[in-house]
Amino acid sequence: xxxxxxxxxxxxxxxxxxxxxxxxxxxxxxxxxxxxxxxxxxxxxxxxxxxxxxxxxxxxxxxxxxxxxxxxxxxxxxxxxxxxxxxxxxxxxxxxxxxxxxxxxxxxxxxxxx
Amino acid sequence: xxxxxxxxxxxxxxxxxxxxxxxxxxxxxxxxxxxxxxxxxxxxxxxxxxxxxxxxxxxxxxxxxxxxxxxxxxxxxxxxxxxxxxxxxxxxxxxxxxxxxxxxxxxxxxx
Numbered sequence: 213x214x215x216x217x218x219x220x221x222x223x224x225x226x227x228x229x230x231x232x233x234x235x236x237x238x239x240x241x242x243x244x245x246x247x248x249x250x251x252x253x254x255x256x257x258x259x260x261x262x263x264x265x266x267x268x269x270x271x272x273x274x275x276x277x278x279x280x281x282x283x284x285x286x287x288x289x290x291x292x293x294x295x296x297x298x299x300x301x302x303x304x305x306x307x308x309x310x311x312x313x314x315x316x317x318x319x320x321x322x323x324x325x326x
Numbered sequence: 327x328x329x330x331x332x333x334x335x336x337x338x339x340x341x342x343x344x345x346x347x348x349x350x351x352x353x354x355x356x357x358x359x360x361x362x363x364x365x366x367x368x369x370x371x372x373x374x375x376x377x378x379x380x381x382x383x384x385x386x387x388x389x390x391x392x393x394x395x396x397x398x399x400x401x402x403x404x405x406x407x408x409x410x411x412x413x414x415x416x417x418x419x420x421x422x423x424x425x426x427x428x429x430x431x432x433x434x435x436x437x
Contacts, residue, residue, distance in 0.1 A: 216369070254330075254416050254427030255370070268424055302369055311358060311420040312377055317369030 214238070216305050216318035224324045225293050233288040233321045237305030243267070244286040245315060246278060247302040255302055261286055262309035290323075298325045327352055328421040332428035340436050341409055347402040347431045349417030358420035359400040361391055364430075365413045373415075376400065387411070407435050 217236045225231050237244050243262040247255035260268040261280035280286045284305075290297055300322050304315035333348040351359070358377055362370040374385025381393040391402045400417060412435045417428040 252429070254418075254429050255425075256427070257424045260424070268422075270424065304370075309423075311423045311425060312375075314372055314375070315425070317362075317371070319367070319369045 216303055216316050218301075218303050218318040218321050220321060221319070222322045222324075224326060226326050227293055227295060229293050229325075230289065230291050231293060231323060233290075233301050233303075233323070235286045235288070235303030235305075235318060237284050237286070237303075238316055241305035241307055241316070242284055243306045243309045243313065244280055244284065245304045245306070246286070246288045247304065248272075249300040249302055249320070251299070258288070260309065267309050293325045295325050298323060328354070328419075328426050330417055330419050330426050330428040332415075332417055332431045334431050335429070336432045336434065338434045338436060339407055342406050344405050345403065345407050345411075345433065347415050347417075347433065349400045349402065349428060351398050351400065351417075351419045353398050354419075354421055356420060357393070357395070359391075359393060360418040360420075360425065361385065361389070361400075361402050362416045362418060362427075363387075363413050364416065370416065373402070407433070409435050409437060411435050 245260040246258040249255040257270040259278040264280045275291045278288045300320040302320045304317045306313040329352045331350045360375045361373040376393045418425045
């Protein structure tokens with residue numbers, strides 16, 4: 213079975229631009245969470261979506277937004293990119309919305325902001 | 327404050343030796359604890375989790391962890407490591423139904 217897939221694998225943007233990252237969950241999983249992992253740090257929670265509704269939001273500015281589609285795939289959007297947004301963005305899917313449901317992570321999208 | 331502290335940023339160890347990776351957390355009402363492993367250029371993989379019950383939790387690849395409520399710790403151990411265990415390990419705890427991760431410990435297994 214396919215695991216969590218993310219696209220693109222890498223991308224390079226310049227300050228002020230906008231970026232869209234995509235995630236496809238494991239088949240049957242209805243919850244998708246997004247994390248930001250800055251080099252040398254642990255992942256930091258950005259958003260959780262379950263059944264197309266936002267279930268949780270981390271401490272990130274409004275430049276960050278996300279949505280979940282009827283097929284449970286998800287997009288993370290970041291506007292007005294800053295150098296500090298350079299990071300590995302991880303998507304995780306799970307069957308349900310509770311943290312006790314095992315989260316399965318994708319390989320991530322490496323974003324570089326110049 | 328919601329925090330997870332991994333006390334060692336890097337742990338070098340020889341192959342077949344035992345290893346312990348330390349993790350402490352700030353306490354909260356619920357105690358759900360996790361260890362994840364991240365191999366180079368890959369996402370995170372769940373090693374084990376503590377939700378309730380026995381304080382000794384066994385996971386994949388021969389790893390185990392012990393929940394110690396009084397010391398607010400959840401240290402990860404393996405009695406004999408392999409070269410293939412070289413990776414970064416993250417401890418995480420639930421706060422408000424969200425995972426908060428520690429900064430990670432790089433385990434370097436030397437031959």
